[in-house]
Amino acid sequence: MTKLVVAKFGGSAIGPDGISIPKIIQRITNLKKDAKVIAVFSAPLTIDNGKKRSLTDVILEQGENAANGTAPSLEIIKSTYQKILELVNSENKERCRNIIDLNLEKVRKALDETTENKEFVDEVRSRALAFSGEILMSHVMNYILRSNNIKSESIDFEDWPIITDNNIESTNFLTSESRAKIEKTEKIVEQNEVVTIGGFIGKTTDNVMTTYERGGSDRTAADLGILFHKKYETSIDFEKDSAVVSADPKIIESGLREVHQLSYNEARLAGMFGMKILDPIAIKEIVENGVDMSITVTNMKNPDKITIIKRTLDEQKGHPIKIVTGKENCAIFRIETASIQRLLTSLDKDKRYSEFIILSPFTKDGMEFSRILFLDGDYVKRNEKYLLGFDSLATITYNRGVITLIGDEMWRVQQVASRTSAKIGEAGLNILNMDAQEETSRIVIVVEDTKDNIRKAISAIHQEISKINFI
Structure with missing residues (x-):
C-alpha cells in the first residue's frame, strides 16, 4: 500500500x-x-x-x-x-x-x-x-x-x-x-x-x-x-518549533525532559489542559472513527527530534509522569446530580462539545451535587443561559485555574498526590480542589486563577517529579 x-x-x-x-x-x-x-x-x-x-x-x-x-x-x-x-x-x-x-x-x-x-x-x-x-x-x-x-x-x-x-x-x-x-x-x-x-x-x-x-x-x-x-x-x-517536552518551555526554562511517546489519551489530555501539542478534538475524532494511525510531532528545525503519538504504546521505560501542564480561565459548574445526565447528553449530541471533565461529586443538606470543570471559561460565559436551563439552581464559579499531571501509568508513582499537593502549598498557593482518580491515572488540582498562580504551580510540581520514585 x-x-x-x-x-x-x-x-x-x-x-x-x-x-x-x-x-x-x-x-x-x-x-x-x-x-x-x-x-x-x-x-x-x-x-x-x-x-x-x-x-x-x-x-x-x-x-x-x-x-x-x-x-x-x-x-x-x-x-x-x-x-x-x-x-x-x-x-x-x-x-x-x-x-x-x-x-x-x-x-x-x-x-x-x-x-x-x-x-x-x-x-x-x-x-x-x-x-x-x-x-x-x-x-x-x-x-x-x-x-x-x-x-x-x-x-x-x-x-x-x-x-x-x-x-x-x-x-x-x-x-x-x-x-x-x-x-x-x-x-x-x-x-x-x-x-x-x-x-x-x-x-x-x-x-x-x-x-x-x-x-x-x-x-x-x-x-x-x-x-x-x-x-x-x-x-x-x-x-x-519543537517535539513534545515535559512542560511548556515558556514556563519551564531548564530541566525539561524529552517525551518520546504519548498515547492518544495522554496527548488529548495534555492538549485539553494547555499543552500546545495538537487540538484534542483531532484525537477525539480519530478515536470516534475507529482509526489507528501514527501521529508524529516533529521539530522542524531538527527533524530527528520527534514525539510519536499512537493508540497502543511500546513498553515504557521512562518516568510514568510525562507532562506537567495547566490551564487558566476555567470555570466550575455545579448542578444537582439528578440533572447532570441530560446536560452531558446535550453537550455531546447537540453541542458536540467535550472540553470539560467531571470532578468528584459532593453531598450538601442531603442532596448530591455533581461538578463539571470547563476548561474554557469564555465558552461557559457565552452559553450561561443554555447551561442554566438544565437546572436553574445550578451555580457557576469563574476565575479558576487547573494543574494536571499527564501519564497513563501514573499509578506506578509513589506518593504522587501527597508530594505534588505539598509542593503547591510550599509555593504559597491554596488548593481549592484536588481530584485524584486511580482508574483514569489523573490528578487535577484547582486553584484560583490570579496573577501567576498556574505558572508557579507548574514550576513547583515539575521540579519535584524527578525526585519521586516509581515502580
Whole structure:
C-alpha cells in the first residue's frame, strides 16, 4: 500500500512573512521521497508594530472595525503576501499574484457586507478568514512548491473534501458526507507528489463555508487522515518549533525532559489542559472513527527530534509522569446530580462539545451535587443561559485555574498526590480542589486563577517529579 503523510504546518512553522518557508520546502522534499504528501496550511504570521501576529487576528480586528463603522484595511494582509510572493519564480509569479488578488477581492466583499450589515458573523466571517488566510496560503504554497520543481496542486473550495454540520463558526466534521465528496481530492492526490489545502475550513452540504474553532488546522489534518487511511498507509505529521517536552518551555526554562511517546489519551489530555501539542478534538475524532494511525510531532528545525503519538504504546521505560501542564480561565459548574445526565447528553449530541471533565461529586443538606470543570471559561460565559436551563439552581464559579499531571501509568508513582499537593502549598498557593482518580491515572488540582498562580504551580510540581520514585 502506498504511503501518505498528512503534514500540517501552522502559523509558527510558516513564520512571519513566510520567513520559514524554505525550511518547509526542505521538509516536504524529504517527506515526499517515500510517500505522497498532503500539506495542510494555517494562516501565516506577520509583524505588526514590532510584534508577531497571525493574519487570523488581523482580519478578525478588521472585521470588528467594519462592523463598528470603521473603514477596514487590508494593507497588512497585502504586504505579507507581497513578501511571500518573492519566493515564487518568474514562471509562476504572475499566476500566483492573480490568485492573491482574486482571494483578497473576496475578502474585501466580505468586509463590505460586514459594513452594510453591521455584524461580522457566520459565513461572512468564515469567508474573510479563509480567503485571507488558510485557503489563500495553500494556493500560494502550491506555486512556491512548483517553483522548487515539486509536482503539486492545491484544492479549490469548490472541491473541498471536509464536509461539516451547520454550526458555522465552530463546526463539526461529518465523516460519511465527507467520504461522499472525496473523489476529486483523491484524483488530485493520485496525480501529484504534493497536494496543498487550507486548514481550519469546512463547508456544509449546501456549500456554505464553515470554520473550526482556533487550532482547527490540526483537526483538518486528522480529518484527512480519517478519510484516506483505507486507501493509503496514512500517517500524520505535525511540524512545530519543537517535539513534545515535559512542560511548556515558556514556563519551564531548564530541566525539561524529552517525551518520546504519548498515547492518544495522554496527548488529548495534555492538549485539553494547555499543552500546545495538537487540538484534542483531532484525537477525539480519530478515536470516534475507529482509526489507528501514527501521529508524529516533529521539530522542524531538527527533524530527528520527534514525539510519536499512537493508540497502543511500546513498553515504557521512562518516568510514568510525562507532562506537567495547566490551564487558566476555567470555570466550575455545579448542578444537582439528578440533572447532570441530560446536560452531558446535550453537550455531546447537540453541542458536540467535550472540553470539560467531571470532578468528584459532593453531598450538601442531603442532596448530591455533581461538578463539571470547563476548561474554557469564555465558552461557559457565552452559553450561561443554555447551561442554566438544565437546572436553574445550578451555580457557576469563574476565575479558576487547573494543574494536571499527564501519564497513563501514573499509578506506578509513589506518593504522587501527597508530594505534588505539598509542593503547591510550599509555593504559597491554596488548593481549592484536588481530584485524584486511580482508574483514569489523573490528578487535577484547582486553584484560583490570579496573577501567576498556574505558572508557579507548574514550576513547583515539575521540579519535584524527578525526585519521586516509581515502580
